[in-house]
Amino acid sequence: MALNGGWDSGLTSVLDVLRTAQAGRARLDPDLPELEYTVVTPGAAPVTTAGGLLVTGGCSVTDAAGAGTDLLLIPAMAAQGPATVVDALMRDDVRALHRDLRHWAEAGGSVAAACTSTFLLAEAGLLDGRSATTTWWLRDLFAQRYPKVALDMSRMVVRDGAVITAGAAFAHIDLALNLVSHISPRLAAETARALLIDERPTPSVSAFTDHLRGHDSLVSDFETWARAHLHHEIQVADAALALGVTRRTLERHVRERLGTSPYAFLRALRAERAVHLRATTSLPVEDIARRVGYRDAGSVRRLLTGG
Incomplete structure (x- = not known):
């Protein structure tokens, strides 16, 4: 899902991981299921990310549900502090999305979110009674605002039933790889290797090396x-x-x-x-x-x- 003011890399990095996995599945094992995905927007109007990327509308949450989509993933909302996160949660389009998310979950759909968008799931009540994680710099606000959620800051990705949450902004990569690993752990490992083009240690590839180190x-x-x-x-x-x-x-x-x-x-x-x-x-x-x-x-x- 693309949201107005959303974190650009949150959207694009997930798409890059899924595209890479889809390209690799036929080489690895043609019996693996296709990774079909589309970008969903809250309404018919185009969405503008925090960095100014224009995402054309056309596929709504209702459309995705009608097409038999399994999972709805919400990348991070761009926010620079606790006050701006709360302000974003009060936006009309975000509050309307809460209703869509509840209907999605009630119909049996899975949901995933990373970084600040974990607040969106919690605000919709989808994390009540579940284990979840969030971004490290907002953990106190999250714990105070959502006492019914069992906050787990020991893991980057937490899966509890049909709900998946991930940590800070660059955890979108870990989240996408986690989704691929539940189709095939081997495909997830090969996807991580394909994206890790240069093995010299830099912060930008730490998420991939972390995934490979965790590969069993x-x-x-x-x-x-x-x-x-x-x-x-x-x-x-x-x-x-x-x-x-x-x-x-x-x-x-x-x-x-x-x-x-x-x-x-x-x-x-x-x-x-x-x-x-x-x-x-x-x-x-x-x-x-x-x-x-x-x-x-x-x-x-x-x-x-x-x-």
């Missing part, structure tokens, strides 16, 4: 092994044995990195492959079931419907 090779190896064996009736114990670790170790790494269980990740990979085969081939459901490791069509139908 065991989780990537698990993904690679699982994708190569999806046509078999594999179990988590099989993967652990093949990777030379205990099941408990594999479960711990996957939970710490992806926030889910190895079984749930395997199920997601099977669903992803099944959707791809159904969309790109004329195979009957029975054949698709066998290609994703199930014995019968009923299992794959339940997989695709979330049953």
Whole structure:
């Protein structure tokens, strides 16, 4: 989403990461889902960022919801201090967005925000009872204003259910990579490497090197092994044995990195492959079931419907 007076790099850096990931997915694994994205604006009128970039309107939050969009990401609002953050929250267009965000969340859509826009999610009540983070220089104001939020300043990106928050302005890169990693940890790592063109240490690439340092090779190896064996009736114990670790170790790494269980990740990979085969081939459901490791069509139908 582009907002009037929004932080320019917050919008453009997220788009750059997603474009790079989309370009890399076909080379890495054509079965990975497409990363489809569009820029949403609060209304039909063009939006002007803090730096003067003009973003043409045309796609609203309602339009995006009607198109089946999974997640709405709100980059930071440009603000130079606590008073200007509060002023921005009182703007008519921002207050109207609160209603749109609540409707979006009630309909089951995920939301993400970084830096000052975490306040926007909190103001809409979407962070109540959840863990979240915000930018370091506004932590006191956030804690005072939103006591129902469990503020976690120990992590750059915090995912709690369908809501994702990230820290300061350049955490938009970490946020975008986090989104990609939930499609494929391996794709996120390759995207970070592709964007890290010059390995000389500079502050401008610290977010990418932080992501690479946090890259868990065991989780990537698990993904690679699982994708190569999806046509078999594999179990988590099989993967652990093949990777030379205990099941408990594999479960711990996957939970710490992806926030889910190895079984749930395997199920997601099977669903992803099944959707791809159904969309790109004329195979009957029975054949698709066998290609994703199930014995019968009923299992794959339940997989695709979330049953």
